Amino acid sequence: MKKSLLLLGVTLNCLAAEPTSVRQAELRHLLKNDCGACHGLTLHGGMGPALLPETLKGKPDEFLVSTILNGRKGTPMPPWKPFMNADDAHWLVNILRQGPQ
Amino acid sequence: MKNRLPLLLGLLLTFNANAELRATGDLGIIIEREAGSALIIDTTEHKQLARIDKLGDLSHASVVFSRDQRFAYIFGRDGGLSKIDLLQDKLDKRIVQAGNSIGGAISQDGTLIAVSNYTPGGVKIFSADTLELVADIPAEYADGKLSKVVGLVDAPDQRFVFSLFDAGEIWTIDMSTPKKPKIEKFKNVGKFPYDGLITSDGRFYIAGLFGESGLSLLDLWEPEKGIKRILPDYVKPDEQLPVYKMPHLEGWAVADDYIFVPAIGKNEVLVIDKQSWKLVKAIPVAGQPVFVMARPDGRQVWVNFATPENNKLQVIDVKGLDLQSTLTPGHAVLHMEFTPRGENVWVAVRDDDQVLVYDTHTLKEIAHLPAQKPNGVFFTSRANKIGF
Numbered sequence: 488m489k490k491s492l493l494l495l496g497v498t499l500n501c502l503a504a505e506p507t508s509v510r511q512a513e514l515r516h517l518l519k520n521d522c523g524a525c526h527g528l529t530l531h532g533g534m535g536p537a538l539l540p541e542t543l544k545g546k547p548d549e550f551l552v553s554t555i556l557n558g559r560k561g562t563p564m565p566p567w568k569p570f571m572n573a574d575d576a577h578w579l580v581n582i583l584r585q586g587p588q
Numbered sequence: 589m590k591n592r593l594p595l596l597l598g599l600l601l602t603f604n605a606n607a608e609l610r611a612t613g614d615l616g617i618i619i620e621r622e623a624g625s626a627l628i629i630d631t632t633e634h635k636q637l638a639r640i641d642k643l644g645d646l647s648h649a650s651v652v653f654s655r656d657q658r659f660a661y662i663f664g665r666d667g668g669l670s671k672i673d674l675l676q677d678k679l680d681k682r683i684v685q686a687g688n689s690i691g692g693a694i695s696q697d698g699t700l701i702a703v704s705n706y707t708p709g710g711v712k713i714f715s716a717d718t719l720e721l722v723a724d725i726p727a728e729y730a731d732g733k734l735s736k737v738v739g740l741v742d743a744p745d746q747r748f749v750f751s752l753f754d755a756g757e758i759w760t761i762d763m764s765t766p767k768k769p770k771i772e773k774f775k776n777v778g779k780f781p782y783d784g785l786i787t788s789d790g791r792f793y794i795a796g797l798f799g800e801s802g803l804s805l806l807d808l809w810e811p812e813k814g815i816k817r818i819l820p821d822y823v824k825p826d827e828q829l830p831v832y833k834m835p836h837l838e839g840w841a842v843a844d845d846y847i848f849v850p851a852i853g854k855n856e857v858l859v860i861d862k863q864s865w866k867l868v869k870a871i872p873v874a875g876q877p878v879f880v881m882a883r884p885d886g887r888q889v890w891v892n893f894a895t896p897e898n899n900k901l902q903v904i905d906v907k908g909l910d911l912q913s914t915l916t917p918g919h920a921v922l923h924m925e926f927t928p929r930g931e932n933v934w935v936a937v938r939d940d941d942q943v944l945v946y947d948t949h950t951l952k953e954i955a956h957l958p959a960q961k962p963n964g965v966f967f968t969s970r971a972n973k974i975g976f
Binding site: 531 | 621622645647648665666688690706707736753780782798799830831832833834895896920938
């Protein structure tokens with residue numbers, strides 16, 4: 488019971504439905520390879536900035552989700568909306584906040 | 589003792605006969621991005637000779653070769669510079685020279701290795717022999733800020749040329765006197781040069797622009813004439829498609845009288861006339877081109893693509909300037925490399941954990957080698973080419 492309440496809390500906290508485990512694997516693959524092409528395999532940065540918990544600290548979830556989905560004008564960051572929905576982007580932001588596994 | 593001598597001699601002879609003599613002219617390196625390792629391969633036998641581990645973060649990597657083709661220098665994402673001995677299958681030397689790095693070049697005379705860095709932004713130059721630091725050139729622009737450096741190449745007269753991504757500048761460094769690097773700066777070359785290349789004759793340096801349409805050209809025979817802009821009106825800002833992977837210009841595609849470059853923000857390969865620097869044709873292709881590489885004889889140009897079209901390879905017929913064929917080598921086709929005279933092309937297919945070898949005449953697969961998440965293939969024949 489305690490566990491399911493906790494799970495409920497997590498879900499509410501990110502206001503998004505958790506992607507299925509298959510989808511999560513796809514997103515992790517995308518993060519490593521496609522995001523990683525510019526931000527680095529270890530997310531320590533490259534042409535794009537580092538995406539480590541400390542560099543993302545202070546940046547609100549909404550801002551990061553919007554950056555992922557819509558890109559950033561005037562920078563090389565493209566919109567990833569064609570490849571994922573808001574739930575996916577929220578999930579990715581949570582993964583980034585946890586740091587490299 | 590007397591009896592043993594023939595035995596000993598015999599043993600020595602056998603030993604000599606068994607010790608395999610090896611040349612390095614048909615060898616190469618395959619980069620395994622996640623494992624941080626490199627395979628030494630034989631391009632004639634289509635086989636792996638050795639694996640060298642512990643080369644750091646190779647999620648982005650490139651390789652140059654010593655002029656005697658014995659050593660490979662691998663530039664890793666994490667600022668690592670590793671010198672591999674292809675004859676002895678071992679790591680000869682390794683340094684970590686910066687926090688974040690993108691590529692490198694070897695000098696005309698083979699004595700210097702230059703590395704282009706993102707963090708701290710600049711170029712560092714090392715002795716090819718010892719990997720000791722020879723020169724440190726921060727890419728300083730406005731208010732002491734450091735720019736990421738891209739598109740670093742070697743050029744004749746012991747020079748290096750590179751572009752400053754954040755500053756929109758192109759610099760040349762003359763290393764004729766290693767202790768006194770002579771730097772020449774070209775400013776306002778265009779917004780966000782993302783990569784650069786040099787023609788195989790060492791005359792023209794071209795930077796591709798990400799922040800605006802077109803390319804920037806520097807004639808190294810007449811640097812005093814400054815930068816010339818090519819195709820400045822080619823892509824209108826409102827019609828530019830998002831770019832899901834930065835193209836590379838290293839695989840310099842010069843074929844016939846044309847230069848073939850990836851269009852930024854359009855699913856096209858641009859064909860530019862090398863005399864007039866005007867657009868001859870825009871060839872529609874399957875996706876956003878990443879590498880556009882000419883077969884060494886210039887008869888074909890091979891193109892790979894950014895996600896989601898990165899399962900394909902397309903071949904352009906240079907005679908007709910149109911698509912000849914579309915291949916589907918597998919999942920995540922990241923890089924390709926031609927054998928010195930172009931009869932084969934080796935293709936790194938990351939998510940299938942293999943490298944495929946194609947016959948470029950029949951376009952049939954003739955061999956494949958296992959490799960863990962391969963992202964780059966580099967042959968020793970690069971040793972003798974300007975800009976590689």
